[in-house]
Structures are given as structure tokens and as C-alpha cells.
Amino acid sequence: MKGRFLPVLPLLTLAVMLGPVVAGLWGTLLPAFGHLPAAGEFGPSLAPFQALGDWPGLPRAVGLSLTTGIGATVIALVIVALLTAGWSGTKPFRALERALSPLLSVPHAAAAFGLAFLIAPSGWVSRLLSPGVTGWERPPDLLIVQDQWGLAMMAGLVVKEVPFLLLMTLSALGQTDAQRSQAVAAALGYGRVTGWLKTVFPRVYAQIRLPVYVVLAYAMSVVDVAVILGPNTPPPLSVQIVKWMSDPDLAMRLQAAAAALLQLALVIAALIAWRMGEALVARLGKRWIMAGGRGRVDRAVAVTALAFGTTSALAVLMGLAVLAVWSFAGFWGFPDALPDTATLKNWMRHGPSAAGALWETALIAVTVTAAALILTLGCLEAEYRHNLSVSQRGMWLLYLPLLVPQTAFLPGLQSLLLSVGADVGIWPVMAAHLVFVLPYVFLSLADPFRAWDARVGTVAAALGASPDGVLWRVRVPMLVRPILTATAVGIAVSVGQYLPTLLIGGGRVSTLTTEAVALASGGDRRAIGVYGLLQTGAALLPFAVALAVPALLWRNRKGLRYA
Amino acid sequence: MPKGLTLDQVVITKNGAPLVALDRHIAPGEVLTVMGPSGVGKSTLLSVVTGTLASDFRATGRVVLDGQDITxxxxxxxxxxxxxxxxxxxxxxxVGANLAFGLRTGGTRTDRRAKVEAALSEVGLDGFFDRDPATLSGGQKARVALMRMLLSNPCALLLDEAFSRLDTARRAQTRSLVFDRARALDLPVLMVTHDAEDAAAAGGEIVTLG
Incomplete structure (x- = not known):
């Protein structure tokens, strides 16, 4: 880190993170108003919006985007809040905490496939209950997965967002003096849940507000989960945008761009509505506090929340299990609980092509994460050396790429790249991944990096170590564990990316995730099992390494064992 | 120029309000003790000397060490x-690598190792080279920290409540060890503490802040 290089790193980081978002929005805006020279269209005109308005599926697509997005966010937030209120610090809660990291790292697509294989009419749950409980000799003719209300899709989003919001809540709890507040409330006769909601939740929510917004924006515009679990006719708006984008007729891109702008407007409107909802809930909450109720149904609420939390965790874990079973399944007739035979044939058939996708996945993930790590360390070190501090506005910038829906700016980014002839190869895909990997790596590393005792740095400098020496010889070794965790987070985020790979790669870059989602329509469960499992492994393995390496490296260093 | 540590009209302000002002010369082998309740800016004073003043403070004046302006x-x-x-x-x-971190560069590997081993045995810690510092007792850690600092050949010594975490018996022992060393090496010492016993043991001038 040379003196002249370090101060520009924060600016470079912002450019790398926000540049593609801004460029992409610009690239969406032009064709949305009829300007796309590559397709021989010159604007401005409102024709794309007229065409969008004429599409008969529009009202339902918009409705689905709103209901599934807002619904999944509300449900996940309520489960997390009540779960933490009723159980934080108890044994069952600690069991859930331990399951958190693996649950978080499971890619959305793999979790969605797992859920589909569980709850489908011929899924594992139905097989385990048949014919004994249900009496079914063949799969019932029910549309459970891809139901027209988007319930399965909402469930798929909830099981993945619960661990994310729980993690955010746990780190917020550390800064809120929750235990003592809860003790005081208990001494005043308040039940666990009521006491927590009335005293701790307002402080916790203020801290997890931005992550909640991220969940809302994500759930409203997700593509891969919607392709796997969402309805088809019509699909949610985001899926339709991608369909139009991949239409061979370039003119369809105008319509896609108009829809992308509509998607952006929907998310902004939903965020504003959510913000107003916060104010409303706060007012109701104040009235509830004034009334002084001690909570007579706390026990029942807590038990229900635990049931939902456990089910949500089990849905992901059992989903992975059923993916594994399918990947080794020979003949598996309904309603048998397990296949007749276990075989390696599926792995041998799909292995070679999967290995290619795995290589590409790993190449992208490792390169992107390394870049994100260098930029993040550089920013944090610059902040430390030059006494910079990050304002609340800075935090918004960090969250911005996660708040702007992917479907709003990635299509525009692709059109832009196409028009300058830079839409080839793996590099643009990596740049697009970096937009999403950087914020997560930064958020994961910033707290432990800043929490490091600066007096250690003073001592090292007093002993004659230069600023670079302090960084590389003292700070980085002491922070190996959080750095590796941030690396694992970055890799997991990159492995799970669907839309950036699909759109920016122009179909020529195939990762495990794009291949797996592409299998969704075919319904070859064995192939999906192989790809889903590999995808999960690629995301999970780095977390195992992040645990194992510091344990090995510092096996004789007690002072770092729990750091 | 005189040897020793000079705080030449040092004034520290926080958001424009004056916090600490000190104008003293500490001769080699002498101890200046700065006392006062916590929060009065004692540690901030030391950070002016080490060059690690936090950004919400401002300092004016000069810090001169052995005739060289190090401000x-x-x-x-x-x-x-x-x-x-x-x-x-x-x-x-x-433990050994901690000491080697402090030791100024130069010398062969065996040379450096020998110096570190010698420093350890000076404070009764023979054979501690490969130990994990986390397994040492409080008094042992304090001695390692002292030797690590001395191996870096400092020209002045700052003590920031350095003995307040030690129990009474260890405290007197460690304190006299540190002061003896500083005197033997002719180092000017600037100590901040809120403990009257520390101040008495130092035997030098006492400045009370706040």
C-alpha cells in the first residue's frame, strides 16, 4: 500500500461499486424511451411504455412482484423479531445460531430447488406421508410449486431471508444493551416477548433498517427463485424482463427497458410505503406501551415463532438432503421414501459439464473476492491512517447497489456493453459480480477491522514498525479469522449470482448457478440434484476453510482462539 | 542541545476548548509524573508524544527529544x-518473536536470537522464547512488554497507567524494575497515573491535572 495509492482507494471503490449501477440505469433509461441504435430505434418516444401497457399480463406481474416481495419481507421480519424476543440466550436459540452460517451460505437457487423437491406433490413430504396418511398411490394433481399466488415463491424467499435478518439482528443486539433492558422489563412484570418488543426492538430495528430494505428490494425483483418456485403465466415482472431481454428480436429490449424502469419505480414506491408503515407501527407501538399490558399470550407467541423458525431452517437443510438423495438416485417410484438403488451414474453423466461450470464459477468467485478484499482493506486502512470517518450517507452508498433492483440496471448495463462491443468474455461478468460482492465483503470486515485495539498499533509503531509494517505484520495476522470469513462471504455471494452472469455474460458464461436454474424448466431432478449440491458445496467450502485455517494457524495461540 | 524530553508549551484543545497545557523538560534518568482523575486528558498528552493524537483533538507547541524536534x-x-x-x-x-519485533534490525539470526534470550533471562524468564504470550501470568507479561520496548532502543519512556492492572505485590516489583532500568539507561520518563503510590515510587516532580 504505497502512500500515494492508498488515499485514492475509497474513491476507486465507490467508482467500481456504483459506476456499473449508474451506467446501467442510464442504459435502461435510453431504450425505455425508444432510443436503441443497435436495434435501429431512435427516440425519444413513449412507444415502449405503450407496448408494455398493452401486455395483458402486466397487472398480474406487477401484483405478484408487490405481494411476494412485501409478503416475504414482512413474514421473515416477524419471524426473526418474535424468535429473538422469545428465545435469545436460550438453548434452542443457540442451536439456530449455529445453523446460521451454513443456512446463509446456501445459494438462493439451491434452497429454492430443495424446497420445491420437498413440497411438490411428488416431493419428499408427500412421499413420507403416502400412502399411510394421505392414501395417495400416485402424486396428487395439485399445483403446489409455481402456484399462481406466488406462495411457494414467498416461502422460498422467507427461508433464505430469515437467516440473513437473524444475523443482522444478532450483530445489532450486541450494541443495544438488550439483556439489561429485558431484565428490567421482566422485573416490572413484562413477559419475555412483550418486554423485548417494547424495550429492545425499537433500537434493534433502527440498526437493521437498511438490511430490511435490502431484503424488500431483493424479494420484489428476484429472478432465480421466481423461475424455480414462482408462477409462469404470467410470471412476476422481473422474470418477464429477463424473458424479453433474451428475445432474439432486439426490439423487445425496448419493452424490457420500460419494464425495468417500472420495476425500479415499484421498488422505490414500496420502500416509501414501508417507511410510512414504520411510522404507523411506531405510533401503534407507543400506544401499546402506554397501555402497559404485560403480555398474557407471550408463551404461545414464542412457541409459534420457534416452530416457524425451526421449520424455516429445516426446510433449507432437508431441501439440501433431498437434493443429495436425488443426485444419487436410481429408480425412485412414488410413494417410496427413498430410491430403490443408489448410483453414481448421475454424477458420471453430469460430472464433466458440471466440472467446467465449477471451474468457471470458482475463477469468477475467487478473482472477484480477491479484488473486493483488496479494495475493502485499502478503504479501511485509509480510514484508519487518515482519520476518515464514514457518515450515515456513506453507509447508504454502500447499500445502494443492494437496494437498486438487479433487473432495473443490469439490462441497461448489458445494452451499453453491447453498444460499445465490450460484451464479451468473463471480465464484464466479474465486474458485475464485484458490484454485489463488494458491499457484503465490506460489511463483513468493517466491524472487526475497526474494533481492533488501536493501542496495539501505537505499540508496534513505538517499536519502530512503519505503517505498512503495522498493517501486514500485526493487524492482518491478528484479523486472519474475520478476513477469511469476509472472503467466504464474498465467494458465497458470487457463487449465488444468477442475473449478472446470465445477462452480462450474454449466455456465454455458464456457472453452476446459471446451469442449475436453466435446468428448472426441464425438471430432470437428478441433474438438478448434482448441480444444486455442487453449487452449495462451492459456497459452503470457503466457510469451512475460514474456520479451519485460523484454528490450525493459531493452534498454539490462546489469545486468538476466540478472537 | 540538552539531552532529555522537552514538552515545549504543549497545549491540547478539544473542539476549541483547552484540555491540557504542559511546559516541562524531563532530564535523562528523571521521571515526571502527571496525575489526575480519568478523563482529564492524561493519555491524550502521551498520544501527542507518540504522534497518535486522535483527530478530534488539536495540539500546539513542540515535542523535543534529545535536541531533535519530533513534533x-x-x-x-x-x-x-x-x-x-x-x-x-x-x-x-x-514471546520470543514479540521481543524480536522490538529489536532493531540488523545482526544474524543467531545473533538476534541470542539477544532476545539474554533479554528474557535478565528478567527471569529463561526458556520462555517459544511460549504463547496468552499463557503467561500478568507479571510475566508486563516484564515481556518492558523488555520488548527496551530492545527497540528508545530515547524516552512513556508509562500510561502501566502498573494499574497488576496486583499489589507484583506492582511494586514491576514498578521498581521499570524505574531501575530507565535510570540505568538514562531515559527520561513521562508517567501518567491516578495512583499516589506510583507517583511516590517514581520520586520525581508531580504535576496534577484537572
Missing amino acids: HLPPHQRMVGILFQDDLLFPHLS
């Missing part, structure tokens, strides 16, 4: 050693 030197070029109330041994390094 604007980066921390690692000031040759000022400091001991905090916590030992702050680097947890990822062995």
Missing part, C-alpha cells in the same frame, strides 16, 4: 517507547 515525525520514527496498562503483547507471535 511532526511519524510515530515509528520517534524512538519513544510506551507501556500501557494492558501488556498488548501481539497475540499471534510467540
Whole structure:
């Protein structure tokens, strides 16, 4: 880190993170108003919006985007809040905490496939209950997965967002003096849940507000989960945008761009509505506090929340299990609980092509994460050396790429790249991944990096170590564990990316995730099992390494064992 | 120019309000004790000398060490050693590697190892080279921290509540060890403490803040 290089790193980081978002929005805006020279269209005109308005599926697509997005966010937030209120610090809660990291790292697509294989009419749950409980000799003719209300899709989003919001809540709890507040409330006769909601939740929510917004924006515009679990006719708006984008007729891109702008407007409107909802809930909450109720149904609420939390965790874990079973399944007739035979044939058939996708996945993930790590360390070190501090506005910038829906700016980014002839190869895909990997790596590393005792740095400098020496010889070794965790987070985020790979790669870059989602329509469960499992492994393995390496490296260093 | 540590009309302000003002010369082998309740700016005073003043403070005046104005030197070029109330041994390094971190560069590997071993045996810690610092007792850690600092050949010594974490017996022992060493090496010592016993043991001038 040379003196002249370090101060520009924060600016470079912002450019790398926000540049593609801004460029992409610009690239969406032009064709949305009829300007796309590559397709021989010159604007401005409102024709794309007229065409969008004429599409008969529009009202339902918009409705689905709103209901599934807002619904999944509300449900996940309520489960997390009540779960933490009723159980934080108890044994069952600690069991859930331990399951958190693996649950978080499971890619959305793999979790969605797992859920589909569980709850489908011929899924594992139905097989385990048949014919004994249900009496079914063949799969019932029910549309459970891809139901027209988007319930399965909402469930798929909830099981993945619960661990994310729980993690955010746990780190917020550390800064809120929750235990003592809860003790005081208990001494005043308040039940666990009521006491927590009335005293701790307002402080916790203020801290997890931005992550909640991220969940809302994500759930409203997700593509891969919607392709796997969402309805088809019509699909949610985001899926339709991608369909139009991949239409061979370039003119369809105008319509896609108009829809992308509509998607952006929907998310902004939903965020504003959510913000107003916060104010409303706060007012109701104040009235509830004034009334002084001690909570007579706390026990029942807590038990229900635990049931939902456990089910949500089990849905992901059992989903992975059923993916594994399918990947080794020979003949598996309904309603048998397990296949007749276990075989390696599926792995041998799909292995070679999967290995290619795995290589590409790993190449992208490792390169992107390394870049994100260098930029993040550089920013944090610059902040430390030059006494910079990050304002609340800075935090918004960090969250911005996660708040702007992917479907709003990635299509525009692709059109832009196409028009300058830079839409080839793996590099643009990596740049697009970096937009999403950087914020997560930064958020994961910033707290432990800043929490490091600066007096250690003073001592090292007093002993004659230069600023670079302090960084590389003292700070980085002491922070190996959080750095590796941030690396694992970055890799997991990159492995799970669907839309950036699909759109920016122009179909020529195939990762495990794009291949797996592409299998969704075919319904070859064995192939999906192989790809889903590999995808999960690629995301999970780095977390195992992040645990194992510091344990090995510092096996004789007690002072770092729990750091 | 006179040897020793000079705080030449040092004034520290926080958001424009004056916090600490000090104008003193500490001769080699002497101890200046700064006393006062916590929060009065004692540690901030030391951070002016080490060059690690936090950004919400401003300092005016000069810090002169052995005739050289070090006011604007980066921390690692000031040759000022400091001991905090916590030992702050680097947890990822062995005891020996901690000392070698302090030892000025130069010399062969065996040479350096011998110097470190000698420093350890000077304070009764023979055979501790490969130990994990986290397994040492409080008094042992304090001695390692002292020797690590002395191996870096400092020209002045700062003590920031350096003895307040030790129990009574260890405290007197460690204190006399530190002061004896400083006197033997002719180092000017600037100590901040809130403990009257520390001040009495130092035997030098006492400045009370706040």
C-alpha cells in the first residue's frame, strides 16, 4: 500500500461499486424511451411504455412482484423479531445460531430447488406421508410449486431471508444493551416477548433498517427463485424482463427497458410505503406501551415463532438432503421414501459439464473476492491512517447497489456493453459480480477491522514498525479469522449470482448457478440434484476453510482462539 | 542541545476548548509524573508524544527529544517507547518473536536470537522464547512488554497507567524494575497515573491535572 495509492482507494471503490449501477440505469433509461441504435430505434418516444401497457399480463406481474416481495419481507421480519424476543440466550436459540452460517451460505437457487423437491406433490413430504396418511398411490394433481399466488415463491424467499435478518439482528443486539433492558422489563412484570418488543426492538430495528430494505428490494425483483418456485403465466415482472431481454428480436429490449424502469419505480414506491408503515407501527407501538399490558399470550407467541423458525431452517437443510438423495438416485417410484438403488451414474453423466461450470464459477468467485478484499482493506486502512470517518450517507452508498433492483440496471448495463462491443468474455461478468460482492465483503470486515485495539498499533509503531509494517505484520495476522470469513462471504455471494452472469455474460458464461436454474424448466431432478449440491458445496467450502485455517494457524495461540 | 524530553508549551484543545497545557523538560534518568482523575486528558498528552493524537483533538507547541524536534515525525520514527496498562503483547507471535519485533534490525539470526534470550533471562524468564504470550501470568507479561520496548532502543519512556492492572505485590516489583532500568539507561520518563503510590515510587516532580 504505497502512500500515494492508498488515499485514492475509497474513491476507486465507490467508482467500481456504483459506476456499473449508474451506467446501467442510464442504459435502461435510453431504450425505455425508444432510443436503441443497435436495434435501429431512435427516440425519444413513449412507444415502449405503450407496448408494455398493452401486455395483458402486466397487472398480474406487477401484483405478484408487490405481494411476494412485501409478503416475504414482512413474514421473515416477524419471524426473526418474535424468535429473538422469545428465545435469545436460550438453548434452542443457540442451536439456530449455529445453523446460521451454513443456512446463509446456501445459494438462493439451491434452497429454492430443495424446497420445491420437498413440497411438490411428488416431493419428499408427500412421499413420507403416502400412502399411510394421505392414501395417495400416485402424486396428487395439485399445483403446489409455481402456484399462481406466488406462495411457494414467498416461502422460498422467507427461508433464505430469515437467516440473513437473524444475523443482522444478532450483530445489532450486541450494541443495544438488550439483556439489561429485558431484565428490567421482566422485573416490572413484562413477559419475555412483550418486554423485548417494547424495550429492545425499537433500537434493534433502527440498526437493521437498511438490511430490511435490502431484503424488500431483493424479494420484489428476484429472478432465480421466481423461475424455480414462482408462477409462469404470467410470471412476476422481473422474470418477464429477463424473458424479453433474451428475445432474439432486439426490439423487445425496448419493452424490457420500460419494464425495468417500472420495476425500479415499484421498488422505490414500496420502500416509501414501508417507511410510512414504520411510522404507523411506531405510533401503534407507543400506544401499546402506554397501555402497559404485560403480555398474557407471550408463551404461545414464542412457541409459534420457534416452530416457524425451526421449520424455516429445516426446510433449507432437508431441501439440501433431498437434493443429495436425488443426485444419487436410481429408480425412485412414488410413494417410496427413498430410491430403490443408489448410483453414481448421475454424477458420471453430469460430472464433466458440471466440472467446467465449477471451474468457471470458482475463477469468477475467487478473482472477484480477491479484488473486493483488496479494495475493502485499502478503504479501511485509509480510514484508519487518515482519520476518515464514514457518515450515515456513506453507509447508504454502500447499500445502494443492494437496494437498486438487479433487473432495473443490469439490462441497461448489458445494452451499453453491447453498444460499445465490450460484451464479451468473463471480465464484464466479474465486474458485475464485484458490484454485489463488494458491499457484503465490506460489511463483513468493517466491524472487526475497526474494533481492533488501536493501542496495539501505537505499540508496534513505538517499536519502530512503519505503517505498512503495522498493517501486514500485526493487524492482518491478528484479523486472519474475520478476513477469511469476509472472503467466504464474498465467494458465497458470487457463487449465488444468477442475473449478472446470465445477462452480462450474454449466455456465454455458464456457472453452476446459471446451469442449475436453466435446468428448472426441464425438471430432470437428478441433474438438478448434482448441480444444486455442487453449487452449495462451492459456497459452503470457503466457510469451512475460514474456520479451519485460523484454528490450525493459531493452534498454539490462546489469545486468538476466540478472537 | 540538552539531552532529555522537552514538552515545549504543549497545549491540547478539544473542539476549541483547552484540555491540557504542559511546559516541562524531563532530564535523562528523571521521571515526571502527571496525575489526575480519568478523563482529564492524561493519555491524550502521551498520544501527542507518540504522534497518535486522535483527530478530534488539536495540539500546539513542540515535542523535543534529545535536541531533535519530533513534533511532526511519524510515530515509528520517534524512538519513544510506551507501556500501557494492558501488556498488548501481539497475540499471534510467540514471546520470543514479540521481543524480536522490538529489536532493531540488523545482526544474524543467531545473533538476534541470542539477544532476545539474554533479554528474557535478565528478567527471569529463561526458556520462555517459544511460549504463547496468552499463557503467561500478568507479571510475566508486563516484564515481556518492558523488555520488548527496551530492545527497540528508545530515547524516552512513556508509562500510561502501566502498573494499574497488576496486583499489589507484583506492582511494586514491576514498578521498581521499570524505574531501575530507565535510570540505568538514562531515559527520561513521562508517567501518567491516578495512583499516589506510583507517583511516590517514581520520586520525581508531580504535576496534577484537572
